[in-house]
Amino acid sequence: MPxxxxxxxxxxxxxxxxxxxxxxxxxxxxxxxxxxxxxxTITTEACRAYLATGAAPDGLAAEVSExxxxxxxxxxxxxxxxxxxxxxxxxxGARFSMPGMMDTVxxxxxxxxxxxxxxxxxxxxxxxxxxxxxxxxxxxxxVLGVDAGYFAAALRDAKQAKGVDGDLGLDAGDLxxxxxxxxxIVREHAGREFPQDPREQLDLAIASVFSSxxxxxxxxxxxxxxxxxxxxxxxxxxxxxxxxxxxxxxxxVAFTRDPATGAPGVYGDxxxxxxxxxxxxxxxxxxxxxxxxxxxxRAYQQLMxxxxxxxxxxxxxxxxxxxxxxxxxxxxxxxxxKRTAAAAFRIADALREEGLIDADEALRRVTGAQLxxxxxxxxxxxxxxxxxxxxxxxxxxxxxxxxxxxxTAVQRAEQGAAVILVRRETNPDDxxxxxxxxGVLTSRGGKTSHAAxxxxxxxxxxxxxxxxxxxxxxxRRFTTADGTxxxxxxxxxVDGTAGAxxxxxxxxxxxxxxxxxxxxxxxxxxxLLRAVDRIVRHADRRGRLEVRANADTAEDAHRARLxxxxxxxxxxxxxxxxxxxxxxxxxLILAADDAARKDALAALLPLQRADFTRILEEMDxxxxxxRLLDPPLxxxxxxxxxLTARVAVAKALGxxxxxxxLLRAVDRxxxxxxxxxxxxxxxxxxIPELYDxxxxxxxxxxxxxxxxxxxxxxxxxxxxxxDARELEIVAGRARAVLASVAAESGVDVPHEIGTMIELPRxxxxxxxxxxxxxxxxxxxxxxxxxxxxxxxxxxxGSFFPVYxxxxxxxxxPFETIDREGVGTLIDIAVHxxxxxRPDLELGVCGEHGGDxxxxxxxxxxxxxxxxxxxxxxxxxxxxxxxxxxxxTAVDSR
Numbered sequence: 002m003p004x005x006x007x008x009x010x011x012x013x014x015x016x017x018x019x020x021x022x023x024x025x026x027x028x029x030x031x032x033x034x035x036x037x038x039x040x041x042t043i044t045t046e047a048c049r050a051y052l053a054t055g056a057a058p059d060g061l062a063a064e065v066s067e068x069x070x071x072x073x074x075x076x077x078x079x080x081x082x083x084x085x086x087x088x089x090x091x092x093x094g095a096r097f098s099m100p101g102m103m104d105t106v107x108x109x110x111x112x113x114x115x116x117x118x119x120x121x122x123x124x125x126x127x128x129x130x131x132x133x134x135x136x137x138x139x140x141x142x143x144v145l146g147v148d149a150g151y152f153a154a155a156l157r158d159a160k161q162a163k164g165v166d167g168d169l170g171l172d173a174g175d176l177x178x179x180x181x182x183x184x185x186i187v188r189e190h191a192g193r194e195f196p197q198d199p200r201e202q203l204d205l206a207i208a209s210v211f212s213s214x215x216x217x218x219x220x221x222x223x224x225x226x227x228x229x230x231x232x233x234x235x236x237x238x239x240x241x242x243x244x245x246x247x248x249x250x251x252x253x254v255a256f257t258r259d260p261a262t263g264a265p266g267v268y269g270d271x272x273x274x275x276x277x278x279x280x281x282x283x284x285x286x287x288x289x290x291x292x293x294x295x296x297x298x299r300a301y302q303q304l305m306x307x308x309x310x311x312x313x314x315x316x317x318x319x320x321x322x323x324x325x326x327x328x329x330x331x332x333x334x335x336x337x338x339k340r341t342a343a344a345a346f347r348i349a350d351a352l353r354e355e356g357l358i359d360a361d362e363a364l365r366r367v368t369g370a371q372l373x374x375x376x377x378x379x380x381x382x383x384x385x386x387x388x389x390x391x392x393x394x395x396x397x398x399x400x401x402x403x404x405x406x407x408x409t410a411v412q413r414a415e416q417g418a419a420v421i422l423v424r425r426e427t428n429p430d431d432x433x434x435x436x437x438x439x440g441v442l443t444s445r446g447g448k449t450s451h452a453a454x455x456x457x458x459x460x461x462x463x464x465x466x467x468x469x470x471x472x473x474x475x476x477r478r479f480t481t482a483d484g485t486x487x488x489x490x491x492x493x494x495v496d497g498t499a500g501a502x503x504x505x506x507x508x509x510x511x512x513x514x515x516x517x518x519x520x521x522x523x524x525x526x527x528x529l530l531r532a533v534d535r536i537v538r539h540a541d542r543r544g545r546l547e548v549r550a551n552a553d554t555a556e557d558a559h560r561a562r563l564x565x566x567x568x569x570x571x572x573x574x575x576x577x578x579x580x581x582x583x584x585x586x587x588x589l590i591l592a593a594d595d596a597a598r599k600d601a602l603a604a605l606l607p608l609q610r611a612d613f614t615r616i617l618e619e620m621d622x623x624x625x626x627x628r629l630l631d632p633p634l635x636x637x638x639x640x641x642x643x644l645t646a647r648v649a650v651a652k653a654l655g656x657x658x659x660x661x662x663l664l665r666a667v668d669r670x671x672x673x674x675x676x677x678x679x680x681x682x683x684x685x686x687x688i689p690e691l692y693d694x695x696x697x698x699x700x701x702x703x704x705x706x707x708x709x710x711x712x713x714x715x716x717x718x719x720x721x722x723x724d725a726r727e728l729e730i731v732a733g734r735a736r737a738v739l740a741s742v743a744a745e746s747g748v749d750v751p752h753e754i755g756t757m758i759e760l761p762r763x764x765x766x767x768x769x770x771x772x773x774x775x776x777x778x779x780x781x782x783x784x785x786x787x788x789x790x791x792x793x794x795x796x797x798g799s800f801f802p803v804y805x806x807x808x809x810x811x812x813x814p815f816e817t818i819d820r821e822g823v824g825t826l827i828d829i830a831v832h833x834x835x836x837x838r839p840d841l842e843l844g845v846c847g848e849h850g851g852d853x854x855x856x857x858x859x860x861x862x863x864x865x866x867x868x869x870x871x872x873x874x875x876x877x878x879x880x881x882x883x884x885x886x887x888x889t890a891v892d893s894r
Contacts, residue, residue: 005047006064008071009040014315019044021235023094026335033314035307035332039075040089040239041068043207045096048233051211057204065207069238076240081199085122086115088132088241091206093213095234098336099222104143104429106206107276108136108241110199128246130176131168135276137183137195140202144209145191149430155182169274203238210236218432220806225436225459227811227854242331244324245276249297252276255290255304255321257312260340260457261393261448263347267291267305269321270447286466287447300330311335316357317366318348339457341396342371343529350532360539361886367536368883369853369876374460375533376518376875378509380496385503388481388493391442391467393500394453399440399462400494400506403487405474407434414438421493423479425472427452435459440495442502444470444479462497470502518875519563537875540882541565546859547866548877549624551846553577555615558625561871565878568623568714569616570778570868571846574695575632577612578605589691602694609698610705617706617713626716626778626846626868628757629695631681681721681757685731692719696735700742703750716753718778723762725769732773757846758830759783767830771837778868779827781847781855785814788822815848818855828862835863844868853880860884 012020012028020028024042031037043065050058073079078087088110093099111119111133120129138156141147156168159179163170171179187195196202213219214234223230244252255269270287272279273296293301304323307330311319320338324331340348349366352358358366380398401419404410407430410422414437422438424431426445435441435455440462443452447466456463469482477489487493487504494507516522517530524534549570550561558569578586582605589601617625648664685692699715706713717735722728732754743750754773758764759780767777786793793815804810810819818824827845834841844866849855851869856877859867861884869877 002060003046004064005044005058005061006068007042007044008068009037009042012042017096018232019046019235021045021094021237022096022098022336023092023334024235024237027237027239029314030311030332030335033310035310036330037332038240038242039072040237041065041072042094043236043238045233045235048211048214048235049231051208052214052233057208062204065203065238069203072238072240080110080203081112081115082118083115084118086110086118086199088119089203090237090239090241091203091210092237092239093210093234094237095214095228096232097226097228098339099219099226099228099234104139106136106139106143106209108132109140109202109206111136112197112199114197115199123243123246125246127173127176128243130173130180131171131245132243132276134176134180134183137180137187140195140206141183141187141191144205145187145193147187147190149428151186151190152183155179155186207236207238210234218429221433221436224805224811227817229811230808239333242324242326242333243276244272244326245274246327248273249328250274250324250326251293251296252279252324253287253290253293253322255308255323256338256448257308257319257321258344258348258351260318260320260338260344261396263318263340263344263351265351268448270450271296286445286468289447297325297328300325300328303330307332313357316352316362318344339454341457342374342460343396345371346375346532346536347528350528350535353535360535361543364536364539364543364879364882364886367879369856369880370460372514372533372537372879373873373876375514375529376512376872379498379512380494380507381510383503383507385505385507387496387501388483388485388487388504389464389467389470389502391444391464391500391502392447392453393496393498394448394450394465395441395456395461395463396498397440397460397462398494398496398498398507398509399438400492400509401439402490402492403479404434404438405472405477405489407431409489410434411437421495423472424452424474426450427455435461440464440497442467442470442493442495444468444472456497462495464495464497464500464502467502518565519560537565537879537882540879542882543885544878544881545885546856546864546881548874548881549626549844549866549868550871550874551850551868552616552871555612555619557871558616558619561874562619562623564871564874566623566871566874567866569620569625569627570844570850570866571718572616572625572627574609574612574628574630577609578630582608586691589688598690602690606694606698609695610701613699613702613715614705617702617715618709618711620714621706622712622714624714624716626718626755626776626844627695627699628718628720629692630684631720682719682723682727682731683721685719685734686727689731689734692731693734693738696738697742700739700750700752701746703752704742704746704748707748707750714751716755716776718755718757718776720757720780721759721783722756722770723760725766725773728756728770728773753842755842758827760787761826764826764830766833768833768837771834771841774834774841775838776842776844777830777834779830779843779845779847779864781818781823781827781845781849782815784826784847785819785823788819788826789814812854817852818849818858820858824858824862831863842866851877853883856880857884 009027009031014025014029017025020042047061078085080087088108090107092105116129116133120126138152142149184195244250251273252275253271258265259268267290269290271290271293272287318338319335322334345367349363353363401421403423404420405423410420411433413420419439421440422434423442426443441452441456443465444467450465453463453465470479472479479487492506494503513522514533524530547567549568550566551571552558552561552569553573553576585601585604592598644664703713703715719731739750739752753775755776756774757778757780843864845859846868850867851873867877
């Protein structure tokens with residue numbers, strides 16, 4: 002029979018898959034000898050067994066009893082004991098930190114019979130009744146499913162009746178009456194009495210933690226963070242310690258470095274005379290952690306020593322929760338802390354400089370997604386005065402219309418609006434709104450509040466604790482200190498770096514990191530740019546995959562090279578035939594005789610040659626893969642419906658030129674499904690002169706570059722090949738054109754001819770195709786469409802949300818490569834192609850080339866390069882290096 006329960010002292014931090022992140026770190030601190038309240042962890046295996054059957058697995062209850070008995074013996078008190086009751090806290094703890102999981106339930110074991118015993122043991126009747134009302138409230142909401150609003154309304158009524166603003170204004174009598182009201186709410190809305198059996202409280206709380214794995218908000222967070230659905234959560238049962246025993250007690254959250262900036266120092270929040278959840282809930286504004294040095298110097302110094310110990314032990318930023326119970330410090334949790342993108346780079350580089358980690362580990366500590374965040378624009382200088390200021394909780398520049406609840410945030414975002422979620426404080430039920438919002442603004446809480454922690458994890462801009470704002474969620478508005486009213490739908494700008502809020506839309510300017518990559522700002526300008534420079538350069542040294550760019554113009558090519566691209570992996574020539582040039586292609590396609598066709602080709606040739614000359618100049622010495630014309634014919638023809646109408650009108654009016662010949666030509670070329678019709682290599686076979694023109698333009702541009710002293714490296718890519726014979730025919734004509742240009746110019750034009758693998762048949766017959774092709778470039782966008790039978794333009798906005806919600810896939814296959822389907826075909830093509838041609842060059846040019854998870858796959862499968870849009874080149878460079886050094890052992894999600 003598997004072991005389902007571990008005492009804290011039985012585990013360690015490397016057992017997170019079994020004990021969850023929280024349980025593994027509690028075990029690690031216990032083994033280190035730090036002051037952790039005793040307790041035990043129920044494993045993720047038990048959760049998975051419970052979710053599979055709907056009941057606790059055999060043996061679990063007995064194991065819980067055994068470990069509970071050990072806990073009772075160690076403390077000399079029992080759960081349910083009337084005079085000196087043992088109380089416990091029950092917390093969820095999955096492998097990865099998940100804001101969507103079940104809220105903590107404190108004070109389990111407290112009953113009508115034992116509340117007086119707690120008062121006697123603590124010497125504080127108010128503490129006893131405050132703990133009991135918290136238990137009924139938390140248990141009612143979290144375990145029994147009662148709407149939290151009923152409890153909040155009752156608490157509000159109690160404070161109004163007393164004439165006080167905060168919970169601390171309620172005395173023992175007030176809290177006793179409030180507890181009775183809370184129990185009435187449980188009876189009315191849960192259909193049962195609040196349980197008076199302490200073991201029943203514990204068992205129900207454990208089952209609720211298991212069940213919370215499948216709550217909507219947990220699923221939402223897992224989808225957003227790409228966390229697997231089958232991990233399950235552990236349950237941590239810990240002896241209660243009390244931070245609400247008076248002014249010599251309290252609770253807090255601390256970070257070993259600033260999670261917003263990465264700067265070293267003392268960062269965190271502290272609340273005197275408070276329970277643990279009060280800090281993260283943001284219901285009272287906290288004191289900065291350094292104030293603890295004045296309030297409780299001994300506990301403060303001990304906390305500082307422990308923080309240094311933990312950072313040295315974990316070699317990373319640590320996020321710590323602690324409670325002080327009558328001047329005694331207790332450690333309730335530590336974990337590798339969530340941090341902003343800027344902090345991630347600064348901390349990784351600082352730890353490397355301090356010798357705690359090496360350069361490879363520094364590279365593992367950052368992600369492409371974080372680098373992409375740093376490349377987003379920021380607010381420029383403004384003379385406009387902010388309407389409010391608060392805590393700079395999560396950096397960035399966010400502009401959007403104000404909304405006051407999560408549901409509206411989701412609704413407006415799905416309608417295409419940019420929104421800012423404004424709340425007094427957020428709670429786990431706001432997760433969906435936080436995901437959909439561009440930014441978050443709260444009037445309460447600090448850097449460790451729920452809003453701040455979740456916003457940093459999601460990469461959202463956040464300002465917390467803007468106390469001057471009066472937020473009225475019922476009236477759907479907030480009021481500033483000077484009386485300005487901002488209603489729902491009004492636009493505000495939130496600066497999460499400065500902690501400022503502005504009315505209206507501010508202008509944004511390029512990110513300093515983009516300025517650095519594009520050469521407008523030196524890396525030694527500040528510590529963030531130095532960190533980015535060092536880490537990305539190390540990624541370049543370690544990466545095996547080369548990073549190229551998808552670029553169709555000389556301007557795109559220039560920017561891509563500035564951003565570090567080692568060539569162009571996809572130059573789409575169809576973009577060169579739009580605008581004024583489209584009529585020339587139309588003439589070519591509709592030409593009635595050879596003379597008309599030659600005229601159209603003669604007009605197109607110098608235009609194409611100029612395009613390619615400029616691009617080859619920008620990428621001199623680097624490979625430039627040019628894809629021959631690929632779009633369906635209909636994109637270059639008049640719209641059939643509009644043309645039919647014009648012909649009918651002309652005939653009705655008796656006009657001479659009715660364009661009937663043109664209509665007949667369009668009808669002749671009309672296709673029901675043009676994306677699977679005459680395009681790509683098929684176009685080259687049907688109208689070979691068009692591909693001949695493009696190959697000649699490429700060759701003549703290369704000749705011009707050679708004569709100018711350049712080193713052109715043009716590669717010609719033939720698209721949509723499904724059979725080796727197609728490629729043989731078109732490649733043969735291309736070589737004949739290249740030979741002709743070489744003979745005419747006296748310049749031997751270097752070239753490679755290859756193909757795009759974007760059809761399943763091409764992947765399955767890659768060995769035969771490789772006998773002609775010198776390179777493969779996987780067109781993963783079209784390959785995904787053909788493998789799945791999806792039309793990307795049609796499906797992403799229709800049934801994809803259902804597929805994601807139901808777990809058909811955890812991420813869109815157009816964003817992250819489908820390893821099982823598309824990935825298998827790529828793997829086959831790689832092995833078959835290289836078996837036929839060992840020196841076959843392999844790359845990818847779909848947008849997957851800039852996706853971090855996909856880049857890891859391309860590294861594993863053995864590709865030579867990835868190609869992506871210019872803006873994503875730095876991200877791809879970083880991820881290519883990370884793929885080479887492997888995954889880190891510590892995950893800060």
